[in-house]
Amino acid sequence: MLVIGAGCAGMRAAIEAHDSGADVAVVSKLHPTRSHSGAARGGINAALGNAGPDSPERHAADTVKGSDYLGDQDAIELFCNEAPGDIYQLERWGALFDRDEEGRLAQRPFGGAGAPRTVYVADVSGHVLLQVLYEQLLERGIEVYEEYFVLRLVLGEEGCEGVLAWDLPRGGVKALGAKAVILATGGSGRVYRGTTNAYACTGDGMAMALRVGLPLKDSEFMQFHPTTIFPSGLVVTEAVRGEGGHLLNSEGERFMSRYAPEAMELASRDVVSRAEQTEIDAGRDVNGSLLLDMRHFGPEKTVERFHGTRDLALTYAGVDPLTDPIPVRPGAHYHMGGVATDVDGCSELENVFAAGEVACVSLHGANRLGGNSLMETIVFGRRAGRAAAGRALASTAAAEIAPAARADAERELAQLLDRREGERPRAIRDELGASMHENFGVFREEGKMRRQLEILENLRERYRHVLVDDRSEIFNSDLTQVLELGYQLDLTVCMVTAGLERRESRGAHSRPKDFPDRDDENFLKHSLVHWQDGRPQLSWEPVRITKWQPQSRSY
Amino acid sequence: MRLELQIERFDPVSGRTSLQPYELEVREKATLLDCLEQIKDDIDGTLAFRRSCREGTCGSCAIRIDGRTALACRTPVAELAAGGTSIVAPIGNLPVLRDLVVETAPMWEKLRAVDPFLKPGPGRPADGRETLVPPAAMEAVRKEALCINCGACVSECDAISVSPEFLGPHALAKAWRFVGDPREGETVRRLEALSGEHGIWECTRCYLCNERCPRGVDPRDAIAKLGAEAILAGHTHDRGARHANWFPTSARTTGWLRESELVVKTLGIVASLKRIPLALRLFRHGKVPLPWPRHKARDLGPARELHRLVGEQDRRGALGIVQGERALERIEFVRSVADTGSEELSR
Numbered sequence: 001m002l003v004i005g006a007g008c009a010g011m012r013a014a015i016e017a018h019d020s021g022a023d024v025a026v027v028s029k030l031h032p033t034r035s036h037s038g039a040a041r042g043g044i045n046a047a048l049g050n051a052g053p054d055s056p057e058r059h060a061a062d063t064v065k066g067s068d069y070l071g072d073q074d075a076i077e078l079f080c081n082e083a084p085g086d087i088y089q090l091e092r093w094g095a096l097f098d099r100d101e102e103g104r105l106a107q108r109p110f111g112g113a114g115a116p117r118t119v120y121v122a123d124v125s126g127h128v129l130l131q132v133l134y135e136q137l138l139e140r141g142i143e144v145y146e147e148y149f150v151l152r153l154v155l156g157e158e159g160c161e162g163v164l165a166w167d168l169p170r171g172g173v174k175a176l177g178a179k180a181v182i183l184a185t186g187g188s189g190r191v192y193r194g195t196t197n198a199y200a201c202t203g204d205g206m207a208m209a210l211r212v213g214l215p216l217k218d219s220e221f222m223q224f225h226p227t228t229i230f231p232s233g234l235v236v237t238e239a240v241r242g243e244g245g246h247l248l249n250s251e252g253e254r255f256m257s258r259y260a261p262e263a264m265e266l267a268s269r270d271v272v273s274r275a276e277q278t279e280i281d282a283g284r285d286v287n288g289s290l291l292l293d294m295r296h297f298g299p300e301k302t303v304e305r306f307h308g309t310r311d312l313a314l315t316y317a318g319v320d321p322l323t324d325p326i327p328v329r330p331g332a333h334y335h336m337g338g339v340a341t342d343v344d345g346c347s348e349l350e351n352v353f354a355a356g357e358v359a360c361v362s363l364h365g366a367n368r369l370g371g372n373s374l375m376e377t378i379v380f381g382r383r384a385g386r387a388a389a390g391r392a393l394a395s396t397a398a399a400e401i402a403p404a405a406r407a408d409a410e411r412e413l414a415q416l417l418d419r420r421e422g423e424r425p426r427a428i429r430d431e432l433g434a435s436m437h438e439n440f441g442v443f444r445e446e447g448k449m450r451r452q453l454e455i456l457e458n459l460r461e462r463y464r465h466v467l468v469d470d471r472s473e474i475f476n477s478d479l480t481q482v483l484e485l486g487y488q489l490d491l492t493v494c495m496v497t498a499g500l501e502r503r504e505s506r507g508a509h510s511r512p513k514d515f516p517d518r519d520d521e522n523f524l525k526h527s528l529v530h531w532q533d534g535r536p537q538l539s540w541e542p543v544r545i546t547k548w549q550p551q552s553r554s555y
Numbered sequence: 556m557r558l559e560l561q562i563e564r565f566d567p568v569s570g571r572t573s574l575q576p577y578e579l580e581v582r583e584k585a586t587l588l589d590c591l592e593q594i595k596d597d598i599d600g601t602l603a604f605r606r607s608c609r610e611g612t613c614g615s616c617a618i619r620i621d622g623r624t625a626l627a628c629r630t631p632v633a634e635l636a637a638g639g640t641s642i643v644a645p646i647g648n649l650p651v652l653r654d655l656v657v658e659t660a661p662m663w664e665k666l667r668a669v670d671p672f673l674k675p676g677p678g679r680p681a682d683g684r685e686t687l688v689p690p691a692a693m694e695a696v697r698k699e700a701l702c703i704n705c706g707a708c709v710s711e712c713d714a715i716s717v718s719p720e721f722l723g724p725h726a727l728a729k730a731w732r733f734v735g736d737p738r739e740g741e742t743v744r745r746l747e748a749l750s751g752e753h754g755i756w757e758c759t760r761c762y763l764c765n766e767r768c769p770r771g772v773d774p775r776d777a778i779a780k781l782g783a784e785a786i787l788a789g790h791t792h793d794r795g796a797r798h799a800n801w802f803p804t805s806a807r808t809t810g811w812l813r814e815s816e817l818v819v820k821t822l823g824i825v826a827s828l829k830r831i832p833l834a835l836r837l838f839r840h841g842k843v844p845l846p847w848p849r850h851k852a853r854d855l856g857p858a859r860e861l862h863r864l865v866g867e868q869d870r871r872g873a874l875g876i877v878q879g880e881r882a883l884e885r886i887e888f889v890r891s892v893a894d895t896g897s898e899e900l901s902r
Contacts, residue, residue, distance in 0.1 A: 019720075031659070033704050034605075034613040091685045094673030094736065096693060096700050103687035121700075127612060128700060135672035169652055199609040234610045303888050312610065315629060318584060426596040469600025474567045475653045478600040 001392040002027055002163060002178040003385075004150050004205060007035035008126070008377035009131035009356025010342030013345075016093060016385030018140050022392050024385075025143040027150060027165060027176060029200065029480065032134050036186055036198040037377060040126025041237035041308065042110060044116035044378070046083035046370035050100060051107040051116035052175075056080040058114055060098060061548060063372060066112040066268050067077040067365025068507035069216065069550040070543060075343050075361040079379050086378045095132045096121055099542035109242050110176075110370045112555070118169045118371040123237050123255055123308040126374060148174065149480045150204065151413075153181060153212045154405045158397040159351040160212070164409045168480060171473025173413065175406045178400040179392040180351040182384050183209060183339060184377075187357040189222075191488045191495075192332035193433030196225050196235035205358040209339040210494065210531040214347050217360035217526050217541070219337035219491070220499035221508045223368055224442050227292050228331030229317045235329055236309055238370040241265040242293055243305070247272070248291040249284040263555035270367040271555055273330035277442040280329065282447065289327035330442050334373060335506065336364040337495070340528060340541075345384025351391050355384035362526060365543075366507020417479065422467035425485050427472035428459050432488060440496055445513045449500040456496065460489050490531065497536040500526040520550045556583055558632060560590060560601065563644040565651045572651075574642070575599075581632055588616055588627035591655075604655040611769055614705035618655050619644040624710040626769045645711035648719075661719075662709050665726040669749070673733055676740025692737040695877050699732040699777050701770045706902070708764035708774045714757055717821040722749075724764035724774030731777035734784060735873060746785045755781045756795020776880060780873035787872040797821050807862045810852025814843060 003014045006028035017024040027033070047059040059080040064071055091097060091105065097119050100106045121128040137144070148165040151173065155161065162177040188203025189195035206216055226247075227236040242249070247257045247265050249282040259275035260267035267275075276290050294302060299322055302310055306321070313319045313326045338360040345353040345361075356377045363376055439452035463486060470478035504519035505511050525540045558581055561574045577594050588606055595602050605615040609628045616627040635641045649657040679686060704845050706726035709715060715723050722730075730749055733739050749755050755778055763776040786796055798821040805813045818834070819827045838842045844850055852858065865871060870878060 030607055030613070030615070031704075032616050034607050036613070038607065038608065038703070039608050039612045085683075088684055092675060092679070094675075094738065096696065096736075097685075099688055099690040099693060101690070103689050105685050106690075124612075124701065127703070131700070131702075138667055139670075139672040169656075169658075198613065200607045232609065299888070303891070315631065316584070316610075341602075422597070424600065470603075472568070472601070472653070475656045476601045477603055477605075478595065 001180040001182070001388055002176055003182045003184055004028070004163065005035070005184035005186060005356070005358070006030070006032035006144060007037035007184060008129055008133055008374060009037075009186075009381035009384075010035075010182070011130075011137050012378050012381030013182045013184055013355055013385035014142050015136050015140065015389070016382045017215055017392075019143050020386050020393075021390035023132055025145060025176070026137070026469075027145040027148045027163065029147060029168065029204075030148045031341040032137065032144060033130055034200075035130060036201055037374070038127045038130040039196075039198065039235075040129075040374050041123040041235070042239045042242070043108065043120030043125045043371050044129065045110065045113070045117050045358065045369070046087045046119060046375060047080060047117055048084050048087065048105060048107060048119070048130070049114070050104045054115040054117055054240060056083070059083070059117060062113050063369055064365075065551075066367055066368055066369040067362075067439065068392040068518065068553055069520070069548070070362065070365030070506060070526070072362045072365075072544040073546040073548060074544050075363050078343055078365055079376070082379050083375050083450065086375070087391045089254075090129065090132060090378065093132050093136050096128050097545035098122065108239065109266065111238055111241065111263075111266045111272070112369040113371070118242070122241070123239060123306060129298065129374060129378075136194055145174075145176065146344050149483065150208065151409050151483070152350065153208050154401050155212050156402060159349050161397070161401050161405075164401065165405055166413070166480065168477070169364050169475055171476065173406055173410050175401040177401050179395040179397050179399045180353065180388040182388050183346065183352070183354040183358050184356050184381065184384075185358045187335045188488070188491055189332045189335065191432060191436050191492050192222070193437045194228065194230070194233045194329070194432070195332040196228050196233050197332065202484035202488050203335070203491040204484065204487050205354065207490045208488055209347065209352070209354070210529075212349070212352075213530060213532075214349060214352065215340050215528040215530045215539075216491075216494050217337055217340035217528055218362060218366070218498070219335070219495045219528070219529055220502055221336035221366050222332055222440075222495070222529060223269055223334040223336060223508050224273040224330035225333035226269055226276055226330055227328040228333070229312070230327065232316050233331045234312055234316055235331070236292060236312065236326055237306075240292060240306065240309060242299065245297075246293040247276070248293055249279045250286050251284060255279050255284070255290075260555040265300055267555035268367055269333075269370065270510070272305065273442050274510055276330055286327060289329045291325035292328045293325040293326065294321050295323065310502070327494060331469065332437075334368055336360065336362070336366065336368055337498075340526075341384075344387035345380055351388075351389045351395065353384040355380045366509060394426075406538075413479075415469050415483070417468055419465070419467055422465040424469070425466050425482050428462055428466065429485055429488075430494065431455070431481055432459055432485075436492060440499060442510065443513075444499055444509065444511050446500070449496055452496050453493070453500070456489065456493050460493075463489055494529040494531070494536045497538055498529050501538055502527060518553075524550060556581060556632070558590065558635070559640040560594075561640055561642045562594075562655070563642070564602075564674045565645070567653050576640070583633060585632050587618075587620060587630040587632060587635070588626050590632060591627060591643075602655075603653045612703060614703035617646050617705040617707045617710065619646055619710065624767045625705040626705060626707070629769055646706055646826045648709050648712060648715045649706065657706070659706060662704075662725060664727055665722050666704075668722065670745070671726075671729045671731040671733070673736060673739060674741040675738055685888050686738055688737050694881070695735040695737070695873065696732045698772055698880070699728045701733070702728055702732070702772045703770055705769065707767045707769060708772075711763040711767045713761045713763065714759045718753070718757060720753045722753055724758070724778065727755065727781060728760070728772050728774040729779040731781050734781060742784070743788055746781065746788050747790055749781055750790040750793050750796065755785060756793045756798075773880070776876060777879055780876050783872045783876060794821050803862065806858050809849055810855045810858040811850045813846070813850050815846035
């Protein structure tokens with residue numbers, strides 16, 4: 001079996017599949033430790049109760065509320081119950097979590113959480129988890145096809161037969177047969193101009209799933225992180241607010257008091273991003289940004305606990321947080337939607353699975369809480385790994401890809417590479433990012449979304465004549481970047497289509513002008529977008545509710 | 556601002572290397588990676604380089620800029636040669652695949668050679684929860700855990716350039732990350748393996764890895780910690796270990812390093828005898844003192860007191876180095892606060 005993607009979810013899945021007895025390999029367009037999981041700073045949520053009373057039930061209630069009641073509660077409960085055990089396992093594998101005075105795992109408060117629940121390692125939590133998972137991968141001798149860019153899932157009579165991939169360092173299309181495939185390709189933030197995401201986060205897995213007929217669930221929900229640096233989009237960790245950082249507008253006011261008087265800066269991310277956008281739209285910004293103030297932490301705390309943050313601010317914003325507040329604004333950060341799966345990561349195709357940001361279980365619903373996504377990669381990576389291994393071990397399929405499928409892919413690539421006239425991808429990519437920001441950003445409205453669908457249609461037309469400059473076999477990243485743009489264009493059409501039809505405001509989907517309120521009567525349901533005959537087809541699916549009935553959501 | 560870059564191109568088909576100039580207009584806060592992106596987007600789509608996170612955490616974009624290794628994404632253009640032309644080349648000590656892209660496999664092979672994963676010792680809590688570890692004990696591997704595998708240290712390593720099989724700063728820093736972990740169960744066996752050929756003692760202590768590491772891992776210090784622990788564990792057979800061991804002995808007995816004796820202590824008597832012609836030549840050029848009378852400090856007190864203190868406070872081995880690093884960080888911290896010019900902060 002194959003795992004596509006080698007971030008935290010992919011590696012955790014591969015480890016579990018291996019330990020379940022399956023013959024598993026990982027395929028990734030990056031070396032595993034280059035994956036974007038490594039950029040997660042703040043931490044990973046589990047109700048250990050080390051820093052005060054807590055329970056999985058409280059974790060679940062916070063997550064349900066954070067999701068604006070769109071999360072599937074069976075998945076949320078299971079997640080919160082299993083999270084502590086996974087944390088202890090990571091610790092046994094060698095993860096270097098920070099400790100409290102008694103030597104237990106330290107926990108800190110995070111946005112939208114009713115207890116200090118986030119386990120962390122200074123501001124390098126994701127980095128440390130990524131390393132420990134890679135270490136475990138090496139210990140098991142799990143094979144990794146490094147820098148293989150996956151072109152497509154191949155469907156045959158018995159479901160998915162494996163994948164076709166472009167071998168980036170050596171060139172050529174490689175066929176990798178498999179009895180089960182797990183997508184763990186991460187997010188899609190790069191469809192926006194201002195994003196915290198790495199260059200690699202282009203939604204490849206979501207688009208590949210669409211192209212074999214799998215639906216995307218809740219794809220209209222993109223979380224905007226409230227504290228990103230302009231213009232790079234780099235994120236200042238939520239831990240700064242968790243530890244008492246203030247958000248100020250141009251008048252020096254802690255404006256969150258008007259939006260979330262109880263939680264203030266620690267309100268849920270969607271709430272803070274909307275408050276910021278409202279301040280910006282009202283002209284109370286400083287060159288398009290608000291100010292994140294941590295001067296009152298004092299130098300000791302700032303240097304010791306936020307060394308990385310200070311370094312980031314110095315390098316990319318030219319600001320020393322010891323003496324000046326950091327200019328921040330909302331930036332696309334995390335895609336709550338993704339390939340629809342059950343709690344074992346299984347999609348509509350019984351041997352295709354998904355885990356992590358590429359998937360939608362739905363754990364996060366309309367808005368994700370900080371610290372829940374790293375935990376998601378571990379819990380659902382593990383579950384998908386086990387379930388997919390079971391499927392592969394029980395399968396009698398040949399795990400071979402028909403030669404015709406490979407010939408098709410080679411012919412398509414040859415056509416693309418043979419093109420001698422056309423438009424370079426840059427303008428298409430830039431216009432995509434800018435228009436998504438403008439028309440499908442923090443705030444949305446009917447007219448702008450319709451306009452965005454037209455823009456996307458135009459960009460897709462131009463993409464049919466896109467020009468690859470580089471024609472060489474060895475490390476042709478010009479080619480793979482053009483292919484990524486193709487994935488992005490399919491994905492965004494689905495996102496906007498779902499957003500247009502969700503005529504309410506919920507979580508990260510906010511329509512203050514036309515539908516300012518949440519509408520549980522009509523929209524307490526998941527959107528599902530299939531790709532059929534080159535067009536998105538929208539349908540709906542009920543939310544699974546166990547014990548928390550929707551209530552108004554305030555912080 | 557206007558910028559000219561000369562980029563080293565390598566064409567794997569023809570095997571030719573050439574320098575290609577590019578001129579571009581960039582914003583002042585741009586990084587070198589922004590420049591490479593701009594070239595690829597607007598000028599020349601065939602330029603090959605790796606990149607992903609653009610914030611110094613993924614380790615993809617290590618390159619050499621005007622000879623020194625750095626992450627392109629952490630190199631502000633403002634720091635490049637003002638007004639002049641900068642030369643961008645692939646990192647060193649690894650085969651070039653194409654343009655700025657190197658074959659990293661040799662680096663990962665060395666990493667695998669040090670068993671880069673925790674081999675937990677006994678002492679797991681019966682309740683299935685976390686192992687209790689005092690926060691201070693985890694400090695010992697804090698810096699090494701920051702490594703992003705970018706290869707900057709490998710690129711700069713003098714020892715690898717003459718001895719390609721040397722495990723090198725990257726793998727050895729990772730090795731310390733486990734040897735120094737209080738939860739590790741096979742410390743002694745690891746130290747024995749690392750004390751062998753191409754291990755700890757092949758480092759020439761040029762300190763360029765410390766100098767260039769973009770994450771402050773300080774691989775050379777990690778190698779020093781491994782060396783100190785290896786000697787403490789009794790792995791003193793290697794010449795390197797014997798060499799290192801002579802320093803404190805010499806300092807304790809005469810307060811100075813007795814260089815002539817150092818050769819004998821490191822190489823042994825027979826091998827040293829063969830070096831007599833070299834020694835005479837060195838002496839003729841004034842490079843070495845005569846072995847006798849012994850090179851002795853006027854006041855032995857401070858050297859002996861230091862030795863006594865280390866023993867008394869049990870700061871032998873790596874612990875002393877870790878504490879030293881913390882002390883240096885405190886000094887650095889006070890300086891950096893002072894640099895902000897804030898009197899209030901300085902207090």
